[in-house]
Every structure is written in C-alpha cells, then in structure tokens.
Amino acid sequence: MVKQNVMVTEEMAITAAAAAAGKVANSSPTHFSFPPPRGTVNFANFKKILTQLELNGSSGRINAWVDSMKASSPTQTRSSSLLVSPVGASHDDEEYDNWMKQHPSALEMFDEITAASNGKQIVMFLDYDGTLSPIVDDPDRAFMSENMRSAVREVARRFPTAIVSGRCRDKVSSFVQLAELYYAGSHGMDIEGPAKQPKHIKAKAKAVLFQPASEFLPMIDAVYKALVTKTESTPGARVENNKFCASVHYRCVDEKKWGALAEQVRSVLEDYPKLRLTQGRKVLEIRPTIKWDKGKALEFLLESLGFADCNDVLPIYIGDDRTDEDAFKVLRDRGQGIGILVSKFPKETSASYSLREPAEVMDFLHRLVDWKCRPSLKERARSV
Numbered sequence: 293m294v295k296q297n298v299m300v301t302e303e304m305a306i307t308a309a310a311a312a313a314g315k316v317a318n319s320s321p322t323h324f325s326f327p328p329p330r331g332t333v334n335f336a337n338f339k340k341i342l343t344q345l346e347l348n349g350s351s352g353r354i355n356a357w358v359d360s361m362k363a364s365s366p367t368q369t370r371s372s373s374l375l376v377s378p379v380g381a382s383h384d385d386e387e388y389d390n391w392m393k394q395h396p397s398a399l400e401m402f403d404e405i406t407a408a409s410n411g412k413q414i415v416m417f418l419d420y421d422g423t424l425s426p427i428v429d430d431p432d433r434a435f436m437s438e439n440m441r442s443a444v445r446e447v448a449r450r451f452p453t454a455i456v457s458g459r460c461r462d463k464v465s466s467f468v469q470l471a472e473l474y475y476a477g478s479h480g481m482d483i484e485g486p487a488k489q490p491k492h493i494k495a496k497a498k499a500v501l502f503q504p505a506s507e508f509l510p511m512i513d514a515v516y517k518a519l520v521t522k523t524e525s526t527p528g529a530r531v532e533n534n535k536f537c538a539s540v541h542y543r544c545v546d547e548k549k550w551g552a553l554a555e556q557v558r559s560v561l562e563d564y565p566k567l568r569l570t571q572g573r574k575v576l577e578i579r580p581t582i583k584w585d586k587g588k589a590l591e592f593l594l595e596s597l598g599f600a601d602c603n604d605v606l607p608i609y610i611g612d613d614r615t616d617e618d619a620f621k622v623l624r625d626r627g628q629g630i631g632i633l634v635s636k637f638p639k640e641t642s643a644s645y646s647l648r649e650p651a652e653v654m655d656f657l658h659r660l661v662d663w664k665c666r667p668s669l670k671e672r673a674r675s676v
C-alpha cells in the first residue's frame with residue numbers, strides 16, 4: 293500500500309477546506325474515504341459537508357469543491373512539485389521511487405506478467421483516454437495514432453480485447469475503428485460485442501448487447517441540457533453527452549473559476565437525486581446511481597466470453613484514472629488478473645503495475661504480441 297501521508301487525499305482536501313473555512317476540527321467529522329468507494333464521490337455526503345461548510349460562508353464550500361477537483365487531477369497538482377531538483381534527489385524523487393517499488397513498471401516486469409499467464413487465456417481490457425490516446429484539451433480531438441491502432445489490432449488478433457471507456461460507445465468506437473473489439477462505453481453501461489467475431493473467441497461466448505441503465509436515458513439527456521445552459525457563463529467549461537452519463541470538463545477553465553463551475557454543477561444535481569458524481573482527469577462525471585461501473589463491466593465481459601468462475605483466464609486491465617480503479621479492485625478482489633495504472637505520478641491505486649504514458653502502453657502491447665508469436669521451447673525443440 294502507498295503510504296497515506298504522501299498522498300493528497302480527498303479527505304485531506306476537504307478537511308483542509310473545512311479548516312480554511314474556519315470549521316472546528318473536533319466537531320463530529322463527516323468521514324470521506326479515499327479513493328471513495330467504487331471511485332465515487334458520494335454526492336449526498338458531499339452535500340452534507342458542503343451544507344456544514346455553508347454555515348461558515350460560501351468560501352468553505354468553494355474551497356472544498358476546488359480542492360477535491362485538484363485532488364482528482366494529480367498531474368496538475370503534483371507536476372510542479374515533482375520537478376527534479378537541480379541539487380540532487382528531492383523528497384518527491386524518494387516518494388516516486390517508493391511508489392514505483394510498489395507499482396513497478398509493467399515493461400520491466402514483463403516476464404513476470406507473462407509467466408503468470410502460463411496455461412491461461414489472456415483477455416485484454418483497455419481504457420481509451422490517457423491510455424490509448426494522449427490527454428488533449430479538446431475531447432473531440434483525442435485521436436489515437438495509427439501506430440497505436442495497429443498495436444491494438446495485433447493484440448486483438450491474439451487475445452479477446454475490450455475497450456472500456458467513460459465515453460459513449462459510438463464515440464469511442466469511432467475513435468478506435470476496430471470492428472473486432474468489444475466496446476463498453478459510458479463507464480461500462482453500454483456494452484456491445486464485436487461486429488466481426490475473431491477466431492480465438494470461445495465458441496461458448498455469447499452475443500452481447502447490454503445496457504443496464506437504459507431507463508436513465510431521458511434523465512441524462514435532461515441533465516445534460518441543464519448543465520449546458522447552467523455552465524454557459526463559465527469560459528472554457530464544456531459538457532459532453534456520453535449517452536448514459538454526462539461529463540463536465542474543466543481542463544480549459546481558469547482555476548480561479550473552478551469554484552463557480554462546481555457550484556453550477558451542484559445546483560443542477562440538486563434536482564437529480566438519482567444521479568451521482570464521480571471524478572476523472574479534470575472532469576466531473578455525472579451518472580446514474582445504479583451499482584454498475586467499469587469493474588462490473590469487466591466481470592460481465594469475462595462471463596460473456598465464457599470465463600465465469602474459471603481459473604484458466606488472465607484478465608489484464610490498463611487504465612489511467614479513478615474510474616478505472618473499480619476494475620483494478622475487481623481484479624485484486626478476485627486474486628486473478630493484472631491491473632496496470634498509466635501514470636507519471638504517484639497515485640493511490642489498486643493496480644499492481646504501472647506504465648508512464650500511452651507510448652509505454654504501446655510498447656507493452658507490442659511486447660505482448662511478440663511474446664505470443666515467439667515459438668515455445670517445445671516447438672523449437674520439435675523443429676530441430
């Protein structure tokens with residue numbers, strides 16, 4: 293486990309905001325765990341602490357939101373403090389080294405990972421933004437490179453492969469453009485099997501189209517419209533309709549305006565008690581309160597592929613943000629599979645390994661393909 297004291301936790305952020313607002317520290321505390329259960333910031337709890345903070349004026353409420361938004365954008369909050377000191381190793385280098393010991397590079401540990409797959413079918417799960425495509429300001433221009441596409445195509449030729457994304461399924465599949473993949477859009481709430489079934493998919497795999505939140509469609513549409521109208525006055529704010537969920541982006545919003553934006557989102561969500569809020573990379577995600585997330589999608593897909601309660605499968609999940617933690621946690625709880633977090637910065641995570649950026653994800657995919665194509669020792673002995 294990563295030492296709690298080296299992380300900016302949401303609880304610390306909110307406590308700090310409460311302190312900043314003059315809230316008495318030893319009044320009965322509202323407990324926020326981090327990461328929040330299932331990668332979620334419980335909106336009801338949030339509202340509770342915000343109401344407490346409101347007693348001390350709006351600055352406390354604004355600080356709480358803004359600190360939470362910063363805490364969920366660690367690249368933004370930590371990048372400057374992680375700059376290498378010109379006079380030698382800094383405290384942050386040490387922190388990073390410690391974190392890397394606990395979450396070693398999946399490239400360096402490649403042999404260990406492939407050894408774990410001995411006799412097992414690897415199933416690949418890939419997040420999209422920040423994993424297959426680099427993070428950019430404009431969500432509509434988060435294209436993956438042709439080289440990355442070809443790496444994913446080669447992987448999918450050899451292993452069942454799914455893309456699991458917060459984006460709506462149509463959008464992410466139009467970015468990836470590979471018909472042989474499973475796609476789980478809207479954080480797993482919209483799952484469809486491959487249009488073109490690859491040969492290696494087990495005969496007992498089921499045809500898939502699964503949408504557990506379909507009754508929420510009109511509500512998401514309504515909240516999306518309300519959010520667009522409400523946030524119009526915040527320069528740089530952008531609302532994305534992801535079909536079964538909505539995203540409010542603040543990457544291009546001046547940090548001084550984050551509080552105002554948070555207040556706008558909060559006021560809209562007050563009318564939607566059946567929706568909850570989670571956070572990603574400079575994005576507030578609004579989604580149904582149903583117990584469904586990327587972890588459940590992973591389990592569902594394994595079952596659809598005919599691997600329910602099987603020991604002969606090794607799921608590998610690669611992802612970069614908080615919503616991917618639900619999937620890492622499922623793998624950890626099953627004691628089966630490999631979670632790989634894409635991050636250049638120490639983050640609290642249930643993943644076992646790390647990769648620094650999409651370029652390293654591509655290297656990892658290439659190595660997996662090379663390893664799979666390499667003749668086994670037995671085959672080599674036979675050919676001599």
Ligand SMILES: O=P(O)(O)OC[C@H]1O[C@H](O[C@H]2O[C@H](CO)[C@@H](O)[C@H](O)[C@H]2O)[C@H](O)[C@@H](O)[C@@H]1O
Nearest residue numbers: 420421427428429431434457458539543573575
């Ligand atoms: O689950 P993912 O595939 O990682 O999707 C999560 C969100 O990704 C997108 O937003 C993120 O990437 C954008 C483009 O690089 C960036 O501008 C934004 O700041 C990031 O949060 C996507 O636009 C969202 O809808 C997804 O929910």
